[in-house]
Amino acid sequence: MTKWEKKLQKAERIKNTIKKNNLLLKIALKAEMEVAIRAFDKISDQQMVNEIALGFYHSHLKEAAAKRITDQNILKMIIINKRAGLPTKTLAFDKLSDQKIICEVAINIDDESIICEKALKKINDEILLASLLINIKAEEIMSVRRKVIYKISSDELITTIALSAQNRYIRMEATGLITDQDILKQISEEDSDRTIREIAEFVIKTLNNSQETETQTERRKTLKKLGKKSSKETINSEAITYTVSYQKEERESTEILVNDTMVPWEKIYQIYNGPDEKTAKSFLEGMPVDQDYYYIVVETPEGNFGRDKNGIYSE
Numbered sequence: 001m002t003k004w005e006k007k008l009q010k011a012e013r014i015k016n017t018i019k020k021n022n023l024l025l026k027i028a029l030k031a032e033m034e035v036a037i038r039a040f041d042k043i044s045d046q047q048m049v050n051e052i053a054l055g056f057y058h059s060h061l062k063e064a065a066a067k068r069i070t071d072q073n074i075l076k077m078i079i080i081n082k083r084a085g086l087p088t089k090t091l092a093f094d095k096l097s098d099q100k101i102i103c104e105v106a107i108n109i110d111d112e113s114i115i116c117e118k119a120l121k122k123i124n125d126e127i128l129l130a131s132l133l134i135n136i137k138a139e140e141i142m143s144v145r146r147k148v149i150y151k152i153s154s155d156e157l158i159t160t161i162a163l164s165a166q167n168r169y170i171r172m173e174a175t176g177l178i179t180d181q182d183i184l185k186q187i188s189e190e191d192s193d194r195t196i197r198e199i200a201e202f203v204i205k206t207l208n209n210s211q212e213t214e215t216q217t218e219r220r221k222t223l224k225k226l227g228k229k230s231s232k233e234t235i236n237s238e239a240i241t242y243t244v245s246y247q248k249e250e251r252e253s254t255e256i257l258v259n260d261t262m263v264p265w266e267k268i269y270q271i272y273n274g275p276d277e278k279t280a281k282s283f284l285e286g287m288p289v290d291q292d293y294y295y296i297v298v299e300t301p302e303g304n305f306g307r308d309k310n311g312i313y314s315e
Helices: 003-030 033-041 046-054 059-067 072-080 086-094 099-108 113-122 126-135 142-149 155-164 168-175 181-190 194-208 216-236 277-285
Strands: 245-258 261-273 294-300 303-308 311-314
Touching (some): 059 072, 099 126, 155 168, 155 181, 168 194, 181 194, 194 245
Parallel strands (some): 261 294
């Protein structure tokens, strides 16, 4: 067989393969699902498989295509592709191994919490993990954020996360891990988020009082007593002469890791109803607060107004 004949033979084989793949694709697109998947499984053209995974095709075909793809960049394109369903995205993500691509995908995906959680668990590089924690958009990552942020040992990265993360819950968690009191003081005085300011203040006090042995139970009892005391002061206040009525008490309890110890933190709110801003503020002026993390809040049609140890504020 001459060289020319060999080339013709090879060209014919390629032509037949293309015809076969095109026929299989037509069957896969038109047949019932079981037959379609069987036809798809016989397609040998990887480019065609990639196009199915990224194109306007049935979700079962897209999932079948994703299973046959190993190229990390193609897998990335599948995950950030808005046409792909969550099962296809999840399948593609599970095949990712490149840490930089995992981080990039989680940052750029539109609020897919499952993908973000998986990314947080997969990434081991501290700098990439810090970058993801700073830029992550998904809100519903409550179950993993604490375990993940503790994987970062660099104080500088923890501080950067606390100051820069888009997700406020991640910022709250990181603030509890800061040990530099100058940075904590800066946060407690300048941060725009009141809860984060309070956490920073709480961590400073906890670090300063680290020699004390008050147990969690004792601390809760103390806070409970303070709440009762403040409630009695509220009832006896002359400000009751304004048309403000007491509604309820609310408590927010959590634990913050400080110096490798989980420290309980509880905020107490005494909630009132009032007719307007002027009445609410007049009421609050007669309600001094000298306890940490204790708040008197008056809800009105014009907005909510509160008072803590730092004075009167609006929500």
